[in-house]
Amino acid sequence: MSADGPRLDGKVAVITGAGRGQGAAEARLFVQAGACVVITDVRAEEGRAVAAELGDAAVFVRHDVTEAAGWETVTRTAVASFGRLDVLVNNAALWRTAPVDTETEESFALLLRVNLLGPFLGIKAVVPELRTAGGGSIVNISSTAGLKGLPGHAAYGASKFGLRGLTRSAAVDLAGDRIRVNSVHPGVIDTPMVAGALGPERGERDHPRVPLRRIGRPDEVAELVRYLASDASAYITGAEFAVDGGLTT
Numbered sequence: 001m002s003a004d005g006p007r008l009d010g011k012v013a014v015i016t017g018a019g020r021g022q023g024a025a026e027a028r029l030f031v032q033a034g035a036c037v038v039i040t041d042v043r044a045e046e047g048r049a050v051a052a053e054l055g056d057a058a059v060f061v062r063h064d065v066t067e068a069a070g071w072e073t074v075t076r077t078a079v080a081s082f083g084r085l086d087v088l089v090n091n092a093a094l095w096r097t098a099p100v101d102t103e104t105e106e107s108f109a110l111l112l113r114v115n116l117l118g119p120f121l122g123i124k125a126v127v128p129e130l131r132t133a134g135g136g137s138i139v140n141i142s143s144t145a146g147l148k149g150l151p152g153h154a155a156y157g158a159s160k161f162g163l164r165g166l167t168r169s170a171a172v173d174l175a176g177d178r179i180r181v182n183s184v185h186p187g188v189i190d191t192p193m194v195a196g197a198l199g200p201e202r203g204e205r206d207h208p209r210v211p212l213r214r215i216g217r218p219d220e221v222a223e224l225v226r227y228l229a230s231d232a233s234a235y236i237t238g239a240e241f242a243v244d245g246g247l248t249t
């Protein structure tokens, strides 16, 4: 993680699903860059541990992104703890795969709820506070599965393509309020989400399908998210950024 790079001094961010993986890496980098963060997750133990590690600049709220009422608690906590809200990172998600013909209605509906409805509820919840702050940045974590068709990704891919579409439409709706909305599309990143699929060798292994020949690290996604949260990206909205080692080129 680089100590240099865009600063986030005075900014307050909500990062969903930040108890582990990329969200936790983003919380750490944001605080290092001068921000205060509200960490949310359904994994209370992990979320509390990340917040404790970050001290006074972080608080944890146990929250399921599909719960609209809980979103009010999240935004209220941000303002009560740190006085304002500037940034939302819609990071929380579930990953499951199955060929389209054997995918179940239950699993398809669940992935759409968590990966697409959740970010939508988050956007609705934070917009009033972002307006009060005079503008802000919303970063939606999609996937390379939101850029191209992948085997077994009917449900997850539909949710991540949907999040990409939500990003573009929200960017247009909110531009007048100086609220920017962009999507990030990670490739294969070494986190607990995909650990089972990658096996024990993970990052060490040569990954011939990836032009950069390796899988990515959570902090490499966090660097991009920090940039999009910061004023360094002030003229960027409705845009899509792959961080995938060249996988989708």
Ligand code: NAD
Binding pocket: 016, 017, 018, 019, 020, 021, 022, 023, 040, 041, 042, 043, 063, 064, 065, 066, 090, 091, 092, 093, 094, 095, 114, 118, 141, 142, 143, 144, 185, 186, 187, 188, 189, 190, 191, 192, 193, 194
């Ligand atoms: P992860 O599983 O390590 O972390 C995701 C976090 O989200 C977990 O802590 C989990 O408890 C939380 N979460 C799940 N459902 C939730 C809910 N309903 N409410 C609140 N929190 C919930 O995964 P990660 O790799 O860090 O994923 C971060 C983001 O990156 C996700 O949007 C994921 O889809 C995306 N992504 C990951 C990869 C990858 O290879 N790891 C690739 C492309 C995109």
